[in-house]
Amino acid sequence: xxxxxxxxxxxxxxxxxxxxxxxxxxxxxxxxxxxxxxxxxxxxxxxxxxxxxxxxxxxxxxxxxxxxxxxxxxxxxxxxxxxxxxxxxxxxxxxxxxxxxxxxxxxxxxxxxxxxxxxxxxxxxxxxxxxxxxxxxxxxxxxxxxxxxxxxxxx
Amino acid sequence: xxxxxxxxxxxxxxxxxxxxxxxxxxxxxxxxxxxxxxxxxxxxxxxxxxxxxxxxxxxxxxxxxxxxxxxxxxxxxxxxxxxxxxxxxxxxxxxxxxxxxxxxxxxxxxxxxxxxxxxxxxxxxxxxxxxxxxxxxxxxxxxxxxxxxxxxxxxxxxxxxxxxxxxxxxxxxxxxxxxxxxxxxxxxxxxx
Numbered sequence: 001x002x003x004x005x006x007x008x009x010x011x012x013x014x015x016x017x018x019x020x021x022x023x024x025x026x027x028x029x030x031x032x033x034x035x036x037x038x039x040x041x042x043x044x045x046x047x048x049x050x051x052x053x054x055x056x057x058x059x060x061x062x063x064x065x066x067x068x069x070x071x072x073x074x075x076x077x078x079x080x081x082x083x084x085x086x087x088x089x090x091x092x093x094x095x096x097x098x099x100x101x102x103x104x105x106x107x108x109x110x111x112x113x114x115x116x117x118x119x120x121x122x123x124x125x126x127x128x129x130x131x132x133x134x135x136x137x138x139x140x141x142x143x144x145x146x147x148x149x150x151x152x153x154x155x
Numbered sequence: 156x157x158x159x160x161x162x163x164x165x166x167x168x169x170x171x172x173x174x175x176x177x178x179x180x181x182x183x184x185x186x187x188x189x190x191x192x193x194x195x196x197x198x199x200x201x202x203x204x205x206x207x208x209x210x211x212x213x214x215x216x217x218x219x220x221x222x223x224x225x226x227x228x229x230x231x232x233x234x235x236x237x238x239x240x241x242x243x244x245x246x247x248x249x250x251x252x253x254x255x256x257x258x259x260x261x262x263x264x265x266x267x268x269x270x271x272x273x274x275x276x277x278x279x280x281x282x283x284x285x286x287x288x289x290x291x292x293x294x295x296x297x298x299x300x301x302x303x304x305x306x307x308x309x310x311x312x313x314x315x316x317x318x319x320x321x322x323x324x325x326x327x328x329x330x331x332x333x334x335x336x337x338x339x340x341x342x343x344x345x346x347x
Contacts, residue, residue, distance in 0.1 A: 007226030014231070019238045095315070097331045098284060098339025099307050130307065133339050135283040147306035 033111040036082040036090040038102060038131070041140035048104040048127055049086020058105065059127035062141030066126045068153065073106060073121050075114040076151035083111060088127075089120070100139055101148075102129040116151075128152070261300030261317065269299040270321040271328050279328075279340065286337045291330060302329070313338065 040047070042062065050057040059065050075081070079093030088104040089111070103109075106121035114120055130144035271279075278294045298316035305313050311333050318328045325345055331338040 007230050008223055010227065019234065019241065021242075094327075094329055094341040094343040095302065096305060096307055096313070097315075097329055097341035099331075132308065133284060135285055143309040145306040145309045145311075 033080075033082055036084050038084055038090060038100065039138045040131070041134050041136075041138040047086070048088055058125070063102075063104065063127035063129045064144060064149070066123075066128060066149070066153065068123045068126050070122055070124060071153065071155070072119045073103065073123055073126065074152055074154065075116055075118050075120050076101075076148050078114070078116050080113050081109060081111050081120050083109070091120070098133045100131045100133070101144070101152075102131065103127070104129075126153075262303040264300045265316075266297045266299060269296055269318060270324070271295060271318040272321045276320070276328065279330075282337065284337060284339050288332050288335050288337055291332075291337050298330075299327075308333070317343075 044061050046052070046057050047060045048058055048063065050060070075091065075093075077093035077095045079091055079095070082090045082092075084090040084102060086104070087106075088102050089106055089109045091101040091103065092099070103121075103123075104127040105123045105125055107123060109121040110119065128144060128149065130142050130148065131139035132142050134140050275295050279291065282290055282294070295318065298318050300317050302315035302317055305315065307313055314332045316330050316332070318330075320326045320328060327343040328340060329343055330340050
């Protein structure tokens, strides 16, 4: 039965697998970054992603909420971005040992090794948490310096 | 396909499929499979405000624009453009912006021949975080260089010292101090 479409289907048949290949290539490279488990020193019950009834907690105690309105989020130092629980990402850098930044609310984050200044995503309302490693291996929430925040959201 | 069967046949050809076709509404047999094998799915005739095409002289096939190949090019080009958007990696930032915010260089070289041996490294790893700075300095010598001080925590300036590893000079051991306390270490790979 001949197609009723006004154009020929042959180009679609050729480009379809190509498009699929491209999409799988993109998703596979992102999937290779292992997730990061962040045991928090302050044993708060509510964390980003917790549920209160039908509603999700977006930011918890220790998160600094930034109204980015879709602006870019950049890596403040050379480091690596790993996925964390509940749509959050963990940023660590060998240049600042003993510190970890947890960013929640980042849309389409760029995972893996990144250079300082590389865009790692965008966000509407970002929840930024700075954590410092404790001797027992847990991470304690600390107040981030404005300097680091400026490096992360600088235009 | 019959010899004279253009892509979009004129109305007059369809009327033969519908002996008593009506111009308004759908004909019940429109949705039934054709009773005899046909190469084109019959379309019900639709009332047109413009005069029927049959009234105008039909152009010969040779004079008609090659609609099929043009549409094919458009469709193929569109799909390739879509694929390119997906496959092409994200554009990187301009080099000037990257180097301005990069913090990879030493601020001050302290002792250019300073390296960290395996024995010193294993002793360092045994020291817990938040130990006084003196504990670290008891194990290792002066650093190769100091990195610029950084403000990570509000109200606290962090100092960093770097030591290349003796057994792997391209890997640096970076130590962070805050308020005279040892905060932690990390390894920085692929350094010059």
